[in-house]
Amino acid sequence: MNAEVRTMGFPGRYIQGPEALSQLPQLLVELGARHTALLADATVRGALGARIDAALAASPPGPRLTATWLDFPGECSARTILTFAERVNACDTVVALGGGKSIDTGKGIARHLGARLIIVPTIASNDSPTSRLIVLYDDGHRVAGVELLARNPDVVLVDTAVIAQAPARFFAAGMGDALSKKFEAQQCHLAGGRNFYGTRSLPTARLMADRCYDTIREFGEAALRQVAKQRRPDHAVERVVEATVLLSGVGFESGGLSLAHALVRGFSAHPVLGRFLHGEVVAFGTLVQLVAEGRPSAESAEHAAFTQRLGLPTSFSWFGIERVGAAELDEMARITCTAPYIAHLQPAIDAAGVRSALEAAHRIGSHFGA
Numbered sequence: 001m002n003a004e005v006r007t008m009g010f011p012g013r014y015i016q017g018p019e020a021l022s023q024l025p026q027l028l029v030e031l032g033a034r035h036t037a038l039l040a041d042a043t044v045r046g047a048l049g050a051r052i053d054a055a056l057a058a059s060p061p062g063p064r065l066t067a068t069w070l071d072f073p074g075e076c077s078a079r080t081i082l083t084f085a086e087r088v089n090a091c092d093t094v095v096a097l098g099g100g101k102s103i104d105t106g107k108g109i110a111r112h113l114g115a116r117l118i119i120v121p122t123i124a125s126n127d128s129p130t131s132r133l134i135v136l137y138d139d140g141h142r143v144a145g146v147e148l149l150a151r152n153p154d155v156v157l158v159d160t161a162v163i164a165q166a167p168a169r170f171f172a173a174g175m176g177d178a179l180s181k182k183f184e185a186q187q188c189h190l191a192g193g194r195n196f197y198g199t200r201s202l203p204t205a206r207l208m209a210d211r212c213y214d215t216i217r218e219f220g221e222a223a224l225r226q227v228a229k230q231r232r233p234d235h236a237v238e239r240v241v242e243a244t245v246l247l248s249g250v251g252f253e254s255g256g257l258s259l260a261h262a263l264v265r266g267f268s269a270h271p272v273l274g275r276f277l278h279g280e281v282v283a284f285g286t287l288v289q290l291v292a293e294g295r296p297s298a299e300s301a302e303h304a305a306f307t308q309r310l311g312l313p314t315s316f317s318w319f320g321i322e323r324v325g326a327a328e329l330d331e332m333a334r335i336t337c338t339a340p341y342i343a344h345l346q347p348a349i350d351a352a353g354v355r356s357a358l359e360a361a362h363r364i365g366s367h368f369g370a
């Protein structure tokens with residue numbers, strides 16, 4: 001390892017387990033909160049709001065805590081963040097509940113106010129909870145930019161009883177987003193790429209990305225069955241949530257990304273693929289990356305078989321696309337190559353290379369169901 005500055009970041013605290021949400025009042029006390037903004041959409045507030053209000057009303061003795069609920073409108077935009085930040089400008093703490101976009105909006109409000117931040121993911125569909133990244137969208141639901149918090153969230157509070165109640169599709173998508181991290185961190189490292197702190201990665205980040213992959217390989221199928229059938233956490237679910245929320249999040253932010261996530265840009269611009277979950281397109285993108293790395297096709301096929309067992313895509317057919325035209329492939333490849341992580345691949349790849357990897361991955365993956 002060359003002697004140079006390397007950076008790694010973590011959330012201030014990570015708490016996970018069934019009924020972990022009951023710790024919220026005590027956490028607010030520890031953080032010195034006096035005025036808290038709670039952000040959630042109508043569904044999440046309907047499921048958890050009364051419980052949280054009751055817990056806050058019965059909170060430990062000390063200075064009185066006031067809480068203001070904000071109704072997340074469904075999209076994370078600069079305008080929504082500004083409107084909310086002005087409405088709760090006396091708040092010293094933000095609690096963001098929900099999926100990736102609600103979480104990112106909460107991050108944006110906390111950034112604007114310089115407030116403390118508690119993230120409560122209610123689905124485990126992607127790697128946003130632990131990171132500093134805020135992905136902003138415009139009114140047409142297109143990615144408009146990425147902003148960064150000054151520091152990672154103060155607390156990530158993951159109630160696995162809540163996560164296990166969400167549709168299994170979200171749980172599977174989280175694994176799709178997480179399985180790529182081992183390969184992306186490796187490639188970013190080999191190509192001399194930078195992580196999200198602007199430095200090369202420490203071996204610890206790659207260790208966490210490797211562990212993320214191994215954990216899902218070991219527990220992924222059992223955890224998915226448990227969530228789909230029992231809808232409550234067991235040991236396998238706990239292990240997989242740790243992988244998809246903590247290891248995947250720290251793995252990408254400190255380990256860096258590569259082709260699988262560069263492809264998200266190309267896939268998102270496609271009229272059909274753009275409607276699927278982030279983790280679903282990343283799952284197919286990972287197979288494309290393995291092909292582009294020049295791994296033996298038996299290895300790519302083995303990965304595709306596992307991906308398929310998690311109910312995740314291994315070809316365009318899974319998305320309902322039977323034939324992809326040459327012009328569509330060219331456009332996906334061209335847009336993919338505008339992502340900065342495209343440079344984090346060895347051997348280096350251009351649009352023609354991305355296109356042929358897309359075709360080869362689709363061919364290999366087509367053997368594993370639709």
Ligand SMILES: [Zn+2]
Pocket residue numbers: 126127177261278282
């Ligand atoms: Zn991702």
